[in-house]
Amino acid sequence: MKVEIRLGTVRYPFRLGTDCLGTIVEDLVDLSASRLLIVCDSNTGPLFGAELVERLSPRVPANLLIHRAGEPYKDLQAVGTLAESALRLGADRACVVVAVGGGVIGNIAGLMAALLFRGIRLVHIPTSLIAMSDSVLSLKQAVNASAGKNLIGTFYPPECVLADAAMLRSLPFRETVSGLCEVVKNSLAVRPSMVEMLRASLRRDGNYDNETMYRIISESILAKASVTIDDMHECRAGLVLEYGHTVGHAIEYTAAGEISHGQAIGLGMLVAAEVSRRLGHLDDETVALHRELLARAGAAVTVPAHVDLDEVMHRLRFDNKRGYLSDLAESSAMVLLRGLGEPLWHDGRPLVPVPMKLIGEVIGELARPELPGLGLSRSTGAEKVPDAVGATDG
Incomplete structure (x- = not known):
């Protein structure tokens, strides 16, 4: 399934398949990025991020950036820490941030992409149902403040969304x-x-x-x-x-x-x-x-x-x-x-x-x-x- 997500003047493709990790790798290689920054949390990193980097690395520079999982860690500090790591790895304007995870990682990585060099390309690989069916269908990228949820952020479009429904098999009952x-x-x-x-x-x-x-x-x-x-x-x-x-x-x-x-x-x-x-x-x-x-x-x-x-x-x-x-x-x-x-x-x-x-x-x-x-x-x-x-x- 391939659909065009239309949000006002913004357009981007949403590709949904099952057991299609190979196709996702090809789509990422085709972006001709100077470096792929694979952003995961401590759950999705071992499940999906490590294999993605292994498959991508022979063809394009790829790095795995892992942040602690959970809503309590969705804040500006997370964005800053990941951005500093990306810069130490040699990130430049031709890099692509690849958010591999649910809504929390999607927001953190999305805001990071919007801020690095005042905006570099972003790709979502949603691994949760809530991300596939809801959060990646939006331009909202935001993190929490001490006063409440999603109070610090911006609107920033992804280059594309690449979804593999097979990734949902790993979801715990709570996340389903x-x-x-x-x-x-x-x-x-x-x-x-x-x-x-x-x-x-x-x-x-x-x-x-x-x-x-x-x-x-x-x-x-x-x-x-x-x-x-x-x-x-x-x-x-x-x-x-x-x-x-x-x-x-x-x-x-x-x-x-x-x-x-x-x-x-x-x-x-x-x-x-x-x-x-x-x-x-x-x-x-x-x-x-x-x-x-x-x-x-x-x-x-x-x-x-x-x-x-x-x-x-x-x-x-x-x-x-x-x-x-x-x-x-x-x-x-x-x-x-x-x-x-x-x-x-x-x-x-x-x-x-x-x-x-x-x-x-x-x-x-x-x-x-x-x-x-x-x-x-x-x-x-x-x-x-x-x-x-x-x-x-x-």
Whole structure:
């Protein structure tokens, strides 16, 4: 499969195959780079990076740069350390940075490529489902700050994406579930036609054949491309891809690596769905569908007890969508739905201000499922909150 990813004026090829490492090597050699900088983490380095360098080295200079795995190490220090290593190895403007890994390494290597010599070529070889189906379909390259996730970065396009679905066989269950949570997000927020396919395909045990995984990735590519084609910076229609991310990022950051990105986004979607229901925009059936699809994917649907909810609420104040809306006060900007694939719009964006008090109540109930509230019918006694966001349909 070869598709052209179109993000505004930017175009780049996405090649997806199975057991195609040989073809990936040929594609990398064809770039005529002065040096290939293969950037991996401590997991993907031994799994894929070392073999890539071994195959490439007889034909083109290639070096393996390894960074410690994990979201807590996705910061400017990582970018600086890798860039200094690359320069010591003789990196120049004709080098190519090759990001081999999931979303974390993709972001670190992407920002490194954007900064070295004010921009050198970048290639993504995604090795996780979340990277293949979501993160490499974007120009966003960002790392975390002490205040929150993805607050330091830029927009930078890759030369190409080279994906081998066989690499997904090495994924632990946690990372498979993480990627599927983002796939569920694409279905609920952007491409409802995926719902029945996911109902039939999702497995709680995380075991998928090549054909099913190929179909899931292909559908996610189509979903994401449909809202970014005219919004390369994802600040208008593309903001719908932030569904679940406002609360999800806060949970992920607070959990300090103990909850995967996709799982945190899944919890964020459950909060967003219930918030929308209480504001009178979303019906009970659609809220229940959120829980159903996430559960079918093997994801948890409650916030773990060890997550500090006060810290989650604090992190909401540093969400990377701050500044898009001017009337936040004691509110936070969230993507909300009024139906499958139908976001609420406010001031020209699919983003609405939601009272922090309401968000806190819903997060609290998600952490204490024995209480009446999230995902249950209105007959449980959950009080409907007056609509205070001034959102519009469309």
